[in-house]
Amino acid sequence: MDVKKKMAVFIISDSIGETAYNLATAATVQFPDVEFDYQRFPLTKTTSLLAGILEQAKRADAFIVHTLVGKGLAAYVNKFCAENQLCVLDGMSKLIQTISSKTGTTPLLQAGRNHKLNKTYFSRIEALEFAVTYDDGKDPTGFLKADIVLLGVSRTSKTPLSLYLANKNYKVANLPLVPQTRIPEELWQVDPKKIFGLTNDPQVLNNIRRERLVTYGLNPETNYSNLNNIEAELAFAEKLYHKIGCLVINVSNKSIEETATLITESLPLNH
Structure with missing residues (x-):
């Protein structure tokens, strides 16, 4: 009997994490022969919280998917992953930077903007x-x-x-x-x-x-x-x-x- 490959996926967000989770599952569903262990870390808004999560990810050799927009948070994760040879998908910062560059405007960098009671x-x-x-x-x-x-x-x-x-x-x-x-x-x-x-x-x-x-x-x-x-x-x-x-x-x-x-x-x- 074939044993499924296993992969830990850490989903990190400074909001509720719905976007990051949807992004991760949209990709992982393409790999039915792999068993994915999703661990979700919503409302992560400080580097001290991130530090503990990233150490867990390092021990699990996890794939990290994040949609962090708070100032410095995305850069903190990306730097840690680069230094520790962890795979990471940054689902927000490059998109925000591109829009900012294209429009010449400054982003708010506020988590959960799309969940406001509007x-x-x-x-x-x-x-x-x-x-x-x-x-x-x-x-x-x-x-x-x-x-x-x-x-x-x-x-x-x-x-x-x-x-x-x-x-x-x-x-x-x-x-x-x-x-x-x-x-x-x-x-x-x-x-x-x-x-x-x-x-x-x-x-x-x-x-x-x-x-x-x-x-x-x-x-x-x-x-x-x-x-x-x-x-x-x-x-x-x-x-x-x-x-x-x-x-x-x-x-x-x-x-x-x-x-x-x-x-x-x-x-x-x-x-």
Whole structure:
């Protein structure tokens, strides 16, 4: 049996470290045969704290990813790594220096600037509250207020997609589709360009529903997971999508992020 290579990754930030973590994982996911040990050190704002962390990194021969912007912190880490033959990725200082040079302006060098409670933050909270309120068609009036309306049979990622898009400041309402169920009148009043029909491959949906039932300790052989019933549900949905004239997206081989990008890039320009 092959033993996976192991690598320690120290993620250091003088803010919450979300950017540094995303940067590190975006790269390390490309190496499935390596076992990465992520150690996160957020809110590291002094060289005394850094000194202890860097000594740990030296003992672990760690790869260091940092997004330090506080005065002197990035230089302190980079110098230590150079002197101790540690691999380091500085995710901020060169970018900041380039912008400063290009614009002729001086950077603030304040950690966590993108997490301040600004208009965008409150807009995102409002969008998240909207997604929860108008999830699963609980209130059809939400379709008239939404930036995006998602339609789909059960287990086509409507709710997680709604929440992901809400994090991007879009107000999203969604409606589960069940054959023989009345479609709310409000849906027909929505611009079809703001409506997106989600579908899936029958066998993929069958597997997802069976696994969900097993997770809840239920018998996987039910009408809910029956392949013929699933095909009928999908046919009903496809017919509705055609009648509405909305964009149809098959989510079977797409991540939430990929589907969300397709949706946002297809929205009317005056959103």
